[in-house]
Every structure is written in C-alpha cells, then in structure tokens.
Amino acid sequence: MKRNICLQLVAILAFCFAACGTEGRNASVATESDVNRESAAVPAEESNAENTAEAKASNANILIAYFSVPEDVDTDGVEAIAGASIVVKEGEKLGSTEYVAKLIQQTVGGDLFRIETQEPYPLDHEPLVDQAADEQDAGLRPKLAAHVEDFDKYEYVFLGFPNWWGDMPQPLYTFLEEYDFGAKTIIPFITHGGSGASRTVDTISRLQPGALMMENELVLSRNDVAESEETIVNWAQGLGINARAELSEGSEGGTVLTATADGMI
Numbered sequence: 001m002k003r004n005i006c007l008q009l010v011a012i013l014a015f016c017f018a019a020c021g022t023e024g025r026n027a028s029v030a031t032e033s034d035v036n037r038e039s040a041a042v043p044a045e046e047s048n049a050e051n052t053a054e055a056k057a058s059n060a061n062i063l064i065a066y067f068s069v070p071e072d073v074d075t076d077g078v079e080a081i082a083g084a085s086i087v088v089k090e091g092e093k094l095g096s097t098e099y100v101a102k103l104i105q106q107t108v109g110g111d112l113f114r115i116e117t118q119e120p121y122p123l124d125h126e127p128l129v130d131q132a133a134d135e136q137d138a139g140l141r142p143k144l145a146a147h148v149e150d151f152d153k154y155e156y157v158f159l160g161f162p163n164w165w166g167d168m169p170q171p172l173y174t175f176l177e178e179y180d181f182g183a184k185t186i187i188p189f190i191t192h193g194g195s196g197a198s199r200t201v202d203t204i205s206r207l208q209p210g211a212l213m214m215e216n217e218l219v220l221s222r223n224d225v226a227e228s229e230e231t232i233v234n235w236a237q238g239l240g241i242n243a244r245a246e247l248s249e250g251s252e253g254g255t256v257l258t259a260t261a262d263g264m265i
C-alpha cells in the first residue's frame with residue numbers, strides 16, 4: 001500500500017517537472033528580414049512555432065522597436081568587423097543594434113519592429129555620416145516607412161538605436177513623436193562607437209514624459225556587440241519584465257559595458 005502511494009507521488013512529481021519545463025520564457029527569433037522591413041511588428045508567436053501558448057500570451061505586451069543601418073562593408077565571411085557597425089552571424093549581416101534587438105526577442109519574446117524611413121539611408125559610411133549630420137542640424141523628422149499596429153496593447157517598449165553624432169538618429173524623434181506612450185515602460189538599448197549613450201535617455205524622457213523609463217538601459221560598444229550574447233541575454237532576463245511586481249525594483253544604474261576610446265564614428 002505504502003509502496004503504491006510512493007509510486008503515485010513520484011508519478012505526480014514527474015508530471016509537474018515536465019509541465020514546468022514547457023513554461024519557460026518565450027524564446028524566438030523573428031524571421032524578420034523583408035516582412036518586417038515592409039510592415040508592422042512581427043509577432044514572436046509567428047517566428048517560432050515551438051512557443052507555448054502560455055509564453056505567447058505573457059509576452060504579447062512587449063514591443064522591441066529598433067533602428068539600425070548595417071553599413072555596406074566587405075565581410076568576407078568573418079564574424080565581426082572591427083570598427084564597422086555590423087555583425088556577421090552564421091553568414092547573415094546584421095547591424096549592431098539589429099543584432100541586439102534579435103537577441104532580446106529571443107530572450108523575452110515580444111514583437112520585433114524595425115524603424116525604417118521611407119527614404120533609405122546610404123549604406124556607405126561617408127554619405128551616411130554626412131546625411132545624419134545634415135538631418136540633425138536641420139532637426140529633420142524623416143518620414144517612416146511603417147507603423148506599429150495596435151500600439152496601445154504594449155506595456156513594455158524596448159527601444160534600440162545607434163548613437164549618431166551624440167544623439168538619437170532623427171528617425172527616433174519621428175517615432176517617439178508619433179505615438180503616445182502613456183504610462184508604458186521604455187527600455188532603451190543603445191550601441192555606439194565610443195561615446196556611450198550620450199544624453200539620449202534624457203531626451204527620450206523629455207519626449208515621452210508620462211512613460212516610465214527603465215534606468216537599467218543597455219549601452220554597448222559596437223566593438224563588443226558580436227561577443228556580448230551572454231551579457232545581452234543576462235541583462236534582458238534580469239529586467240524581470242515577466243514578473244511585473246519586480247519591475248520598479250530591479251533597475252538601478254545604466255549598464256555601460258564599454259566606452260572604447262577609439263574613433264567616435
């Protein structure tokens with residue numbers, strides 16, 4: 001009799017462990033490329049058929065919006081190009097910020113949205129930096145190519161961009177002025193060539209005064225992005241955004257990984 005009870009207990013425990021194992025975070029990589037370039041956010045659930053229903057439901061309130069311009073450099077099959085703003089992973093060429101955005105989505109789930117302009121930026125370095133400088137001087141708001149559908153449904157917005165001339169790229173101004181973030185939580189992640197985040201986080205706060213800014217923003221040198229998978233994953237997991245009660249507690253001080261002293265741009 002006792003033995004039967006024991007066997008039943010073991011069976012129940014085994015079932016519980018198996019069930020818990022399927023309830024992990026929503027890990028998914030968007031098959032973003034062309035689809036995301038043309039239209040609205042790519043739901044995590046579409047990008048990984050193995051996600052559980054529970055995980056999808058719990059992450060439907062996360063948006064990962066990012067801007068990134070992978071420059072046109074000859075990668076020649078290597079994984080990272082020193083000084084260039086691209087990462088090459090498994091033959092795919094990604095912008096530094098794009099790479100970080102995709103890792104964040106793998107870690108916390110949510111929908112990935114690429115902020116793109118109607119007029120694409122030049123991919124060659126010199127014309128790109130010149131255009132960015134001109135746009136900044138003029139305070140331009142470049143028109144965006146696509147818009148986030150059902151923006152209201154998101155509670156957390158990861159916002160990723162490169163530091164351009166000590167500021168956000170101008171399309172970020174267009175993006176932040178287009179939507180009312182209300183009381184959403186904004187979680188910035190920024191890549192740079194040596195000057196860190198500059199004053200971009202303050203600028204975001206100024207543009208969206210009602211939003212809650214996650215203080216623990218991620219700031220990554222482009223020189224380190226390709227080797228920072230573990231750091232990015234740990235950071236995203238540490239935000240505790242699936243445990244909402246912990247949100248306001250676990251966010252002290254920005255995570256500045258490196259501020260390399262090489263050329264700024």
Ligand SMILES: Cc1cc2nc3c(=O)[nH]c(=O)nc-3n(C[C@H](O)[C@H](O)[C@H](O)COP(=O)(O)O)c2cc1C
Pocket residue numbers: 067068069070071084085086094095096097098128129130132133161162163164165166167191192193194195196221222264265
């Ligand atoms: C137009 C332009 C301006 C830049 N200005 C700065 C800058 O002021 N400070 C800095 O640290 N890096 C600067 N950079 C370097 C980028 O922040 C860095 O390469 C970033 O990782 C690029 O991200 P992406 O590949 O996602 O576009 C600049 C790059 C470009 C293209």
